[in-house]
Amino acid sequence: MSVIELKNIVKRYGDGYPAINDVSLDIAEGEFVILVGPSGSGKSTLLRMIVGLEDITNGELRIDDELINDAAPRERNLAMVFQNYALYPHLSVAENIAFPLMLTKGQYSKAEIDERVNRAATLLELGDHLDRKPANLSGGQRQRVAMGRAIVRDANAFLFDEPLSNLDAKLRIQMRTEISRMQRNLAVTTVYVTHDQTEAMTLGDKVAVLKKGVLQQYASPQELYDEPVNLFVGGFIGSPPMNFLPVENVDGALHSPFGTFSLPEARSAKLREAPRYLVAGIRPEDFHDAAALDEAKRSSGALLTAEVDVTEWLGNEVYAYLPFEAAPEIRKALEELDRDLDGEGTRTQVVAALDPSTAVAEGDEVQLWFDPAKVMVFDPETGENLTRDPENAQRLADASEAARRRALERAREQQQRA
Template sequence: MASITLKNLVKQYGDGYPAVNNVSIDIADGEFIILVGPSGCGKSTLLRMIVGLEDITSGDLLINGERVNEKAPRDRNLAMVFQNYALYPHLTVFENIAFPLRLGKGKHTEDEIKRLVTDAARTLELTDHLERKPGNLSGGQRQRVAMGRAIVRHADAFLFDEPLSNLDAKLRGQMRSEISQMQRRLGVTSVYVTHDQTEAMTLGDRVAVLKKGVLQQIASPRELYEQPVNLFVAGFIGSPSMNFLPATLEGGVLKTAIGNIGISVDKATAAEGKRVVLVGVRPEYFEDASMVDDAKRPHGSTFTAELTHTEWLGNEQYGYINFDPDPEVRSLLDSLARDMDADELRPQIVVTLDAASRIRGGRPAELWLDTRRLHLFDPETGENLTRDAEAGAALTEEANTARAEEIANARGREGANA
């Protein structure tokens, strides 16, 4: 197992473009780190720099405190699981898993190879498939074979490069669970690249959000969701994504296109001096006002708006409210959409409603908004003006403690079953 330290890493290509720009991350022994961001943000380049497949332009990469910038990939003792599995079609599952062991040229006996492969196959539920060829396996089984090859090496860390992107949605969900449980059992340091923020939120101890080669924020999934540092992180993390609504502040009230929203003194103070702010509101912060209990009502603001339509999903429903932004805000939304690899950010508010709500599109509806949880952003810099850094740090610390307990419990169960 290993700790990995990235100190001011830069990757600059011949045209002078910095694909990775001054990224610093400390990855603890046994930690599961996710690198996430839109296409072209530098996440795969950063992973390849760690494993040694990309040269480092400047900065230092340390594994267990030792600088490894000039070390060849084979000398870093890292195992990489690729997007396309990289399996040998003419070899059985057993021989595919055993392949890195046989490269040792006599380092392992046949009995040792058999034991290591069998143990890995048992961990990944591949015991019944050891004599099959990759072409006869499902996508999920092939991915497990690729992971088995990483496990038998007893590598210091696992590096995953979008390993689930070739699988269908249902299988991705199953494999997320398997990777998470495997990482807990083994307690091995892991770095995982994905563009799918659902994978990032469900797998990682901490998630590093990248934009155009620059690290925006690294924190627990919950801190990223509840205390994003800027517009980009707030918009990229979450599904449906955070709503952004332009507003002007007048005497503790936000004047918006969908109504007036009263806010607390501390939030109003944070936005002082700003001609326009962007109000960041997650869909679940809204409720059908008729279903809000009296104890909760004083902690929010009630307003009337007309929904264009609703979508009933069984356990909940989504409602949609259109608004007309001024050209300046429209330009800002378009720029943010390009940053997030989206076609556009429509001037639209998405609200989550209880499945029992009778609100329907085409007529005015009374909605309640939990104003304690909204954020205010500077439209010029993207900075979150109302971020509570202390509360965010507490969320990440809580996640770290819970994760340590999970790993300890998993290892305890593993030892009891041995």
């Protein structure tokens, strides 16, 4: 296990364009860190700079406090798993897994190589496939072979470049579990690139959210979800994504296309010096069909009234889509955000994730209940989350770090028993 430090890392290509611009990350021993962002955000470039496949224009990259900016990839002792698996088709599974050890030219005896290959195969449930060729394996099995090749090296860290993007949805879920279990069992420092924010939220101890080569936020998944620093992070993290509703800030009340509501005093106080036109962020799951609530519950929150355009029944929940027209003062900011999030420029709308028992149907006028204490408010010009609670963010960060340390300690105890 190793500590990886990136300090003010910059990558410029020949035309001067900064693909990575002043990114700093501290990756602790045994930590699982996700690099996530839309296409072109620089996440794969940053990973390739860590492994040594891309030069660093400016900044410092250290592994265990050793400056390695100019070190060759083979000198960094990092194991990388590529998107396309990079397996040798003419070699068996066992030979593919053993290949990095064979390149050391006598450093390992045949018995040592066999022992390492068998250990990795057992961990990844490949023991029955060691004599097969990659062409005869499923996509998930080929992915595990690529992971096995990384495991046998006893590398300082594992680097994954979108390893699950070629798999179908069901297999991606299974492989997420495999990778998470492997990382915890081995307690190895891991950096993982994905464009899928669900992978980021389920796998990472920490997630680095990138936008156009600039680090937006580096935090635990729960902190990103509950306390995003800006509009971009709030919109990128979550599935379905956070709803952004244009509001007019007048005397402490927020006027939206669907009705007026107010925040609790602790939050509304932060808006007294805020601009008149703002963006309110409400998670889809924070909406509830008011018709299904008792009067006491209804009176404890806020209500919005809208006409349902489309509904989608998913079994465990119903998505209700409620279109709206954004005011000109805010439309530009929402359109720009949509482009940044790789959107297709679709109509502005609210998505409510409702209980499957709801009777809401297309064309109905519906009242949606929500808790104003969960509403986030953003400045459309700067993108800043004006209602972010730094104290709660720190509590979430401390809880995440404590959980990571406990998991790391359990892994070490298991290794000692083995």
